[in-house]
Amino acid sequence: MRRRRFLGLASGVAGSVALTATGCGSGGGASRTGDVTLTMVASDHGDLEGNDLTQDYWDGVVASFEKKNPGIKVNVSVHASGKAEQKVAEMIGNGQAPDLAQIDSFADHAAAGRLYRADDVLSIPVQADFVPALSTAGELRRVRYAMPFTADIQLLFYNRGLFAEAGLDPEKPPRSWEELKQAAVALKAIGVDVPYGLPLGSEEAPTEAMTWMLGNGGGYTGDGGMYAINAPANIQAMGWLRDELVDQGLTTSNPAVTNRQGLFNLFTGGHVGMLNGDLSLTRQADRKKTDYGTAPLPGRDGLSDTTTGSAGWMLAFRREGNREAVAAFLDHVYDVENQFAFADRYHTLPVTVSASEQMRGDKRHKRMRPFLDRLGAAEFFPSNKVSWARVSREIGLYVGQSVLADGDPAAVLGTLQRTAEKEEEAAKEL
Missing domain, CATH: 3.40.190.10 (Periplasmic binding protein-like II)
Incomplete structure (x- = not known):
């Protein structure tokens, strides 16, 4: 059976980060030398004991970026697992969408027209550096809106x-x-x-x-x-x-x-x-x-x-005057040293070839090599579907019943299929 490969939620992604920005200028975007403040919301990828908080990582990334780009400020807020999406939704509801968000879903934001196309905010070298298995990830109707940020496999x-x-x-x-x-x-x-x-x-x-x-x-x-x-x-x-x-x-x-x-x-x-x-x-x-x-x-x-396979996403929200500042920050975020540092620190697979090669050559990450070897074979959740969030919840609630002693796989999966088709039709009307 042939399937297109898409990235989704992770069983191993712990949380999300979001940037909210206000900018000066209008139209195509603010000058990189203008005064711009970006806001980002992100997931926390720290360990189960609460050590090594992701806020520390982003504070370092922001500090090095602002040193090179004195006209751009970035405010990052990190939220516990499962809370980042709620924060983004709350900000959108208040009419103050973030400039950037690193979260686990994207289809509803893309379908609502809230996001930049990836090629509007990513340089060609960064786009070319994504691991091939992720090259079509984050697409809605064959247009990439979400950029992979973390990856994992089973x-x-x-x-x-x-x-x-x-x-x-x-x-x-x-x-x-x-x-x-x-x-x-x-x-x-x-x-x-x-x-x-x-x-x-x-x-x-x-x-x-x-x-x-x-x-x-x-x-x-x-x-x-x-x-x-x-x-x-x-x-x-x-x-x-x-x-x-x-x-x-x-x-x-x-x-x-x-x-x-x-x-x-x-x-x-x-x-x-x-x-x-x-x-x-x-x-x-x-x-x-x-x-x-x-x-x-x-x-x-x-x-x-x-x-x-599973993945976490980086999303860039359309806000007047923020595009060039967002693009500058993303170039910094996807720099090989920053990508490797995140994967090294939080035990995820890098999403770029350059960082993957650096990890493969690092003796400290011998345990990562089997995962790096199989990432190219991964298939991902259909997270390009607006309906997937609800369908996934239904699968979580009911698919286990199919393997019980009195379970009927055909009946259980048939019910889930009908639910999925219904949710897919409803999503088309949004």
Whole structure:
């Protein structure tokens, strides 16, 4: 099944940053030497313990930018995970949209005509430097409005110590669903609490379900970008999970109410044998000194051709007189040193080739290399759809029911497909 690749919310993106600007001048934009103040709203990407706050990073970026551009001031406010979008909406409601925002969604702002086209505010060298997998990201009706700022993907994580104890080769993680099932059976035989962690609770179900659907050649959309949630490949994937993992007692007793962070905690404590995870899990597992490995995702009949990707966005809002100042700041934000510094500090994948190459060559980031290797194969949520936010919530609430003992994947996914089609039609009227 062919699909266009789009970026979406992340299971590993923690928050957003927004810039609100007022400028002088009119028409095409203010002079870079004029007095301009930009306002930005951003997500906080600090760790779970509240250390290393993202405000510190942006304060440094702003200070170096203002030193080079004395006529432009930038005020950045950082908000906790999930709060940045609310702040942007509040500002728009008050008639004071920010100049910039680093948040997890963009389609509604693009559809409402609030955003600059990316090529209006990004220099050609910056546009050419985006990682190829992200080259068409952030588009609405084939026009790019949102610029990728962070990226992450899913890989298979497994406990090397538990593998060895179960008689499994830690150097040969499963490459297919059948091999994953057999590894889970072996892990269960030695008393591992959760042989395979399957988080299909509302928090992470859209990511986990899509990952398994992709492994069977499915996904949330099909040819032409239309919703295809109840495609035969997706129904088959959820049915396999129900019959071969859940019914066999190889997961938690009720995956429909199991969320990812709880499983991450169990994994780092040695109670989960395998699960899909993102870069945030490497950070947590390294901190707990967990003996683990990562590998490409198993697919139905061999290694999956792809993986689920997520991203955070940078948006530039149209405000009279701010375009040239916004463009100058974005050139600074996407400078290789700033891109690398953010990814290095907050454990995300760089979205530019130059920063990715710098990270690949850094011995401190050996754990990042498998993620960098698979980013080019990633498929992303259909976040170019205004309807996606609501559809994603519905998937989170209900898709887990399809893998329960009395679950009916065809019925559950059929209901979600009808909901998606209804939301898509409603979005066209906005």
